[in-house]
Amino acid sequence: MQKTTFRMTETDMEEFRYYLQERENSTATIGKYLHDVRTFKDFLGEENSADKEKLLEYKEWLLDHYAVSSVNSMLVALNQYLVFRELGRLRLKRVKVQRADLMGEGKMLTKEEFRRLVRTARAEGKGQIAMIMETMCATGIRVSELRFFRAENVRSGMVKVWNKGKYRMVILPEVLKQKLLIYISKNQIKAGPIFCTRTGREKNRSNIWKEMKSVADAAGVSVKKVFPHNLRHLFARTFYRETKNLVILADILGHSSLQVTKTYAADGIKEWKKSLEKIELLELAT
Numbered sequence: 562m563q564k565t566t567f568r569m570t571e572t573d574m575e576e577f578r579y580y581l582q583e584r585e586n587s588t589a590t591i592g593k594y595l596h597d598v599r600t601f602k603d604f605l606g607e608e609n610s611a612d613k614e615k616l617l618e619y620k621e622w623l624l625d626h627y628a629v630s631s632v633n634s635m636l637v638a639l640n641q642y643l644v645f646r647e648l649g650r651l652r653l654k655r656v657k658v659q660r661a662d663l664m665g666e667g668k669m670l671t672k673e674e675f676r677r678l679v680r681t682a683r684a685e686g687k688g689q690i691a692m693i694m695e696t697m698c699a700t701g702i703r704v705s706e707l708r709f710f711r712a713e714n715v716r717s718g719m720v721k722v723w724n725k726g727k728y729r730m731v732i733l734p735e736v737l738k739q740k741l742l743i744y745i746s747k748n749q750i751k752a753g754p755i756f757c758t759r760t761g762r763e764k765n766r767s768n769i770w771k772e773m774k775s776v777a778d779a780a781g782v783s784v785k786k787v788f789p790h791n792l793r794h795l796f797a798r799t800f801y802r803e804t805k806n807l808v809i810l811a812d813i814l815g816h817s818s819l820q821v822t823k824t825y826a827a828d829g830i831k832e833w834k835k836s837l838e839k840i841e842l843l844e845l846a847t
Contacts, residue, residue: 566612567648569602580645597638613651620653621766625705625790629656670791672799672842674782678773681780690772692744693756693764694792698842699737701796701814704766704789706731712750715741722815729815799842 574595581591604619605611616639623632633655640652675698682691696702696710706722709731714720718738720731733741745755756764769789777787793814800810 564612565648565651566610567646568609569605569611573646574599574602577642577645581641593634594638594641597635598642600635601639601642616651616653618765620656622705624656624766625703632656668786668791669798670782670786670795672795674780674786675792675795675842677780678776678782678787681776685776685779687772687776688744688747689756690769690776692740693769694773695737695740696756697789697792698796699734700731701793701800702731703793703815704769707756707769708754708763710741710755712745712752712755715745715755727815796842 636653643651679691679694709720709722718733722729722731773787777784
């Protein structure tokens, strides 16, 4: 079957508005749908070419930047646009949401559970996913930011990350830096991204999540607790518990608002590094 691709123009957007009006959608709904579809258009950028693969990539991007409820709402708008363009076969499935609070007590990953996941992954010969989990948990990065971890950056001890329209510096705790250097050496990575699939493509949220879940049972950790973003939560809770410094935590997580940071932590570079060394999430043994 031939791959279906499409482009988006301002004329399409205007005709989509008329389409929604003919369907007798409310003014508020029309405004929201147009805003949400334009978010996808902006995501495409100058390339302005989309197919099913690009749509799935966008869905992953949304999951890294918005709450699940917002993601599903935005997908409804995009799916309606695809139907309007007679591209209904490309529609995206909504993300399933469990009724229980995502970060309720039963969903919080503990430090010991995290360590069991890492140990189990290594024991099963899954060194890459073990290293990915340690990298995310020791730095608090988003899963989408793993692509910025390149061999040359790791050697310098600092990784420059571009997300949400701004740069920030990710400082590597010394234990993590040494583990990454060993990982790079073992895998003979001279330069470029250090976390790739066997075919050389960058790892994405879906395959990382799948690999994490594959070690959950053997590690004795509930599958409900095992997803990439939970590592970021564990980092934030642990960092705040040790330092009580929301200002530095906000900078590390890349948040522009302290209020956002408080959600994660509810329970100068030198200062950052000193604070990072305190939390001791990683075990020394490789």
